[in-house]
Amino acid sequence: MTSAHDRERRERAIATARRFAQGAAVVPVADRLRALADAAESPLPDLYGEGGDLDGLEREVAQVLGKPAAVFMPSGTMAQQCALRVWADRTSRDAVAVHALSHLVVHEEDALEVLHRIRLEPIAREHRPLTVEDLVTAPGPYAALCVELPLRDAGYLLPSWEDLVDLCAAARDQDIPVHLDGARLWESQPFYDRGLAEIADLADTVYVSFYKGLGGIAGAALAGPQDVIDAARHWQHRHGGTLFGQYPYVVAARRGLERLEDFQAYAVRARELAVALGAVPGLRVHPQPPHTNAFVLYAEAEAEALTEAALTHAERSHDWVIGRVGAADVPGWSTTEFTVGPATMEWSVSELVEAVTAIVSSCERPRSE
Amino acid sequence: MTSAHDRERRERAIATARRFAQGAAVVPVADRLRALADAAESPLPDLYGEGGDLDGLEREVAQVLGKPAAVFMPSGTMAQQCALRVWADRTSRDAVAVHALSHLVVHEEDALEVLHRIRLEPIAREHRPLTVEDLVTAPGPYAALCVELPLRDAGYLLPSWEDLVDLCAAARDQDIPVHLDGARLWESQPFYDRGLAEIADLADTVYVSFYKGLGGIAGAALAGPQDVIDAARHWQHRHGGTLFGQYPYVVAARRGLERLEDFQAYAVRARELAVALGAVPGLRVHPQPPHTNAFVLYAEAEAEALTEAALTHAERSHDWVIGRVGAADVPGWSTTEFTVGPATMEWSVSELVEAVTAIVSSCERPRSE
Numbered sequence: 001m002t003s004a005h006d007r008e009r010r011e012r013a014i015a016t017a018r019r020f021a022q023g024a025a026v027v028p029v030a031d032r033l034r035a036l037a038d039a040a041e042s043p044l045p046d047l048y049g050e051g052g053d054l055d056g057l058e059r060e061v062a063q064v065l066g067k068p069a070a071v072f073m074p075s076g077t078m079a080q081q082c083a084l085r086v087w088a089d090r091t092s093r094d095a096v097a098v099h100a101l102s103h104l105v106v107h108e109e110d111a112l113e114v115l116h117r118i119r120l121e122p123i124a125r126e127h128r129p130l131t132v133e134d135l136v137t138a139p140g141p142y143a144a145l146c147v148e149l150p151l152r153d154a155g156y157l158l159p160s161w162e163d164l165v166d167l168c169a170a171a172r173d174q175d176i177p178v179h180l181d182g183a184r185l186w187e188s189q190p191f192y193d194r195g196l197a198e199i200a201d202l203a204d205t206v207y208v209s210f211y212k213g214l215g216g217i218a219g220a221a222l223a224g225p226q227d228v229i230d231a232a233r234h235w236q237h238r239h240g241g242t243l244f245g246q247y248p249y250v251v252a253a254r255r256g257l258e259r260l261e262d263f264q265a266y267a268v269r270a271r272e273l274a275v276a277l278g279a280v281p282g283l284r285v286h287p288q289p290p291h292t293n294a295f296v297l298y299a300e301a302e303a304e305a306l307t308e309a310a311l312t313h314a315e316r317s318h319d320w321v322i323g324r325v326g327a328a329d330v331p332g333w334s335t336t337e338f339t340v341g342p343a344t345m346e347w348s349v350s351e352l353v354e355a356v357t358a359i360v361s362s363c364e365r366p367r368s369e
Numbered sequence: 370m371t372s373a374h375d376r377e378r379r380e381r382a383i384a385t386a387r388r389f390a391q392g393a394a395v396v397p398v399a400d401r402l403r404a405l406a407d408a409a410e411s412p413l414p415d416l417y418g419e420g421g422d423l424d425g426l427e428r429e430v431a432q433v434l435g436k437p438a439a440v441f442m443p444s445g446t447m448a449q450q451c452a453l454r455v456w457a458d459r460t461s462r463d464a465v466a467v468h469a470l471s472h473l474v475v476h477e478e479d480a481l482e483v484l485h486r487i488r489l490e491p492i493a494r495e496h497r498p499l500t501v502e503d504l505v506t507a508p509g510p511y512a513a514l515c516v517e518l519p520l521r522d523a524g525y526l527l528p529s530w531e532d533l534v535d536l537c538a539a540a541r542d543q544d545i546p547v548h549l550d551g552a553r554l555w556e557s558q559p560f561y562d563r564g565l566a567e568i569a570d571l572a573d574t575v576y577v578s579f580y581k582g583l584g585g586i587a588g589a590a591l592a593g594p595q596d597v598i599d600a601a602r603h604w605q606h607r608h609g610g611t612l613f614g615q616y617p618y619v620v621a622a623r624r625g626l627e628r629l630e631d632f633q634a635y636a637v638r639a640r641e642l643a644v645a646l647g648a649v650p651g652l653r654v655h656p657q658p659p660h661t662n663a664f665v666l667y668a669e670a671e672a673e674a675l676t677e678a679a680l681t682h683a684e685r686s687h688d689w690v691i692g693r694v695g696a697a698d699v700p701g702w703s704t705t706e707f708t709v710g711p712a713t714m715e716w717s718v719s720e721l722v723e724a725v726t727a728i729v730s731s732c733e734r735p736r737s738e
Contacts, residue, residue, distance in 0.1 A: 011420065015413050028412035029421065029616050037402035044384050045398055045586075051380065052398065074443055078609025111607035115484045211613045217414075218612040238480035239608045240447025243587040244580045247398050248405075248617035 013311055017320040021352055023341035024215045026320075032217075036251045045245045049233065053250045058221065060257055065206055066197025067223035071233055072250060074241050076183055076209050076220040077108050080146070082235035083205045085116045086228050087177045088143035094118055096179075097135060097142040097171075100125040101153040103181060104146060118143060129159035132166040135174075145171040147203070148181035149188045150292050156184070158191050158291040168202040178203040183220075186260055187213045187292045190267040196260075204228070210249070213263060213293065213341065214256025219249040259342075266293035266340040269349070273340065276353045282360060294339040297356075301363035303327040303334035309362045313355070321355045382680055386689040390721055392710035393584045395689075401586075405620045414614045418602065422619045427590065429626055434575055435566025436592035440602055441619060443610050445552055445578050445589040446477050449515070451604035452574045454485045455597050456546045457512035463487055465548075466504060466511040466540075469494040470522040472550060473515060487512060498528035501535040504543075514540040516572070517550035518557045519661050525553070527560050527660040537571040547572040552589075555629055556582045556661045559636040565629075573597070579618070582632060582662065582710065583625025588618040628711075635662035635709040638718070642709065645722045651729060663708040666725075670732035672696040672703035678731045682724070690724045 014026055027035075046052035054072055062070040073079040084096050096112070098104055100122035104112060112118045123138040124130050129151050147167065150156040159167065168178045180203040182188070189196055200206045205224035210216035222232055236242055270290045278285040282300040299306055303325050310322035328335040344352070383395055396404075415421035423441055431439040442448040453465050465481070467473055469491035473481060481487045492507040493499050498520050516536065519525040528536065537547045549572040551557070558565055569575045574593035579585035591601055605611055639659045647654040651669035668675055672694050679691035697704040713721070 007420075011413055026413065029409040029414055029620070030406040030412070032414070033402050033406035033409060033617065033620075037399040037406065040398040040402060043397035043399070044380055044395065045401070051376075073609070074612055075609040077606070077611075081609060109603060109607050111609070115607055217614040217617065234478060237446070238478050238484055239610075240442070240444040240450060240480070241609060242446075243443055245586040248402065248586065251398070251402075 009311060013314040014320055016318060017314060018318040019320070019346065020343035021319065021321040021347060021355065022323060022339045022344060025343045033248070036248055036255075039255050040247065040251045045247045046250060048244060049236070049242045049246075052247055053254060054246060057250050057254050060254065061208065061221040062223055064196055064257065064260070065200040065208070065223045067200060067206065067225070069226040069229035070221045070223040071229050071236065072246065072253070073220045073222060073236055074218060074243060074246070074249070076103075076181075076207055077111065078236060078239050078241045079207045079220040079222040079232075080104060080179070080181060081112050081116060082232040082239065083179050083207065083222050083224070083228070084112060084118055084144055084146065085235050086231045087179065087205070088116065088118045089231075091141075091143045091175075091177065093141055093143035095121045095142055097121055097123045097138060097140070097145045097176070099123070099130050099148060099151055101127070101151055102146065102148045103152065103183065106153055127154040127157070129154070129157050129163070130167055131159070131163060132170045135167060135170050140174060140176070142176045144177045144179045146179045146181055148183070149185055152184065155286045155296045156290065156292045156294045157287060158188055161192050161194070164202060177205070180206040182206050183209045184212055184292060184294075186263055187266070187294065190264045191291050210253035210256050213266070214253065214259060215342075216252040216256045217249050219246070219253055262342065263293060265345065269293075269344060270295060270338075270340045272349050273338070273352060276349050277356060280353065280357050283356070293341065294337060296335055297338050298328050298333055298335050299360045300332060301334055301360055302332060305363040306334045306336070306360065309359045313359045313362070319355060321352075322359060378680060382683040383689055385687060386683060387687040388689070388715065389712035390688065390690040390716060390724065391692060391708045391713060394712045402617070405617055405624075408624050409616065409620045414616045415619060417613060418605070418611045418615070421616055422623060423615060426619050426623050429623065430577065430590040431592055433565055433626065433629070434569040434577070434592045436569060436575065436594070438595040438598035439590045439592040440598050440605065441615065441622070442589045442591060442605055443587060443612060443615070443618070445472075445550075445576055446480065447605060447608050447610045448576045448589040448591040448601075449473060449548070449550060450481050450485060451601040451608065452548050452576065452591050452593070452597070453481060453487055453513055453515065454604050455600045456548065456574070457485065457487045458600075460510075460512045460544075460546065462510055462512035464490045464511055466490055466492045466507060466509070466514045466545070468492070468499050468517060468520055470496070470520055471515065471517045472521065472552065475522055496523040496526070498523070498526050498532070499536055500528070500532060501539045504536060504539050509543060509545070511545045513546045513548045515548045515550055517552070518554055521553065524655045524665045525659065525661045525663045526656060527557055530561050530563070533571060546574070549575040551575050552578045553581055553661060553663075555632055556635070556663065558629075559633045560660050579622035579625050582635070583622065583628060584711075585621040585625045586618050588615070588622055631711065632662060634714065638662075638713060639664060639707075639709045641718050642707070642721060645718050646725060649722065649726050652725070662710065663706060665704055666707050667697055667702055667704050668729045669701060670703055670729055671701060674732040675703045675705070675729065678728045682728045682731070688724060690721075691728060
């Protein structure tokens, strides 16, 4: 089976799916654009990062996060480089303290180092959040401490509130600016059961994303002190991120911000699902309980077989239940992420467990060696 | 009058304008998004630079420009840095030969130098296009020669076909890759009266824009050899330009590509307008005749007075005729760009000349010293 054929089959299954078990249902592009047309407030478009609904979005984000200023950016990869470059320039330091599993280290092709000559220095490598000990025992000094909430590649893990407070306080004691990689900050808020502004107040700058739980098309925001945000806008421009018009993204982001209250219910449902799925023989869940609306599901099935089973299930039932599958460390086991969103809430827990169980059961058992 | 008040007045005048004399009429955001919904082909969105209508757009651009491959990028600033970085890496050279008035030098906050450590070396500073003499007498060697078609800040100037061929051939003789800054390549095509692929064939890589004459929302494409485009995609990713979804830009860009035939009529109209406006006392046009659909208009009026007169005219007549006005070098004269587009074609030449003349006449004459 060719890769192009795989992709085509997968796309057809998604396009013809009637129900989605994770995140938000995939809506046809035309319907999506019509919904945005209905939601647009300003008749005038924004222009090179100013005007239209963009100014209002930036004000809303700043307010929600309790920061003096915010700037919309096309992507988090750009937003974080801009923020960390400003901190590096201000501190005259060239290394940022991060977790080795953070997005900056794993998924950005060394952009910060290659474009900005800022080293990412991992101060922890284990599958657990950063701790205050990681920071105080690290060589330093750092241009910034970057804390990813949650640490996605470790299984969407969050530090406890006390640990997070201690970590950020230790950084400030060393005059190290704290930057939050809040790609899933909205998703983290229920775990702390504190306001977003109270969480953001632990940090100097915060990046948030509009296209994950908030269901936007793309885009991010960086919030922080006015002078830092002003400086970040110049880096955004240099990156080629000051776009002529961004209103589709802006309108979608503003709609997303209306959903902030929903993450509490998603987190509850994720915990319920984790209990139920974890009780099925041949399935394991990490972390147990999940910290956010997402967790990692391990299944005793070869990755290729599970991929095929999930696709066949989608083609037959028109229910899209399981996304990307990879091989787990343990031979014969595979791993996939499960993210609770509005589409998930259309299912009962038992319906969902039944669907996942049916898919996994339909896989061939791994051959014994 | 405060700057915020100025901006608000200007925005209100644009929002309530019934006719536009330049470019495309400003359409309310909601109407724009609805039109895109009608134009979308793929029901599935693109995802991180793949799938949906994006693949088709990239194929179309490559085909129109006669290049093996093309990649969509959110902006030209990004597209050109990615292209020039690839050429610098391949040639192991760190300077790009450019005109001192090119967009790269004037409008990008030294991004190529700051982010990529590639120097922009101006090989000409006069208000005329680059020539083969500029290149052969320059020190070199260069990672690339960048030719902006047309040279906007010199008045949208194009070199003759023969001069362009000679310049590009000289670069190739020196093993210098040629990159076309084709931000207005579509607009340049009628001047040469040759196919876009024949023009693009003079260069190794070509950047084109979707939001100027083509009327898109934002975005650009870079076309060239497959391996160069593949490498450029990695730089796009590092810049933070591999966005989760780009379909609003993509659908708008594809609609824009249906308009390529229209630029011939815009160029003709620009020449007609230039003749008529140039005959009005107190007005001058540069270049005469215009090379593209755009030219620079000089008026014997203070910039502030002309700005106010244009705004007052728009408020009273609901015709938006003159855009940004600046001070000319000559005291008492001001300068503004005039760009012919679909909205312009709704006016007769005499109607337009009448409107411009009325606006300029309503300005106070500059005080004699």
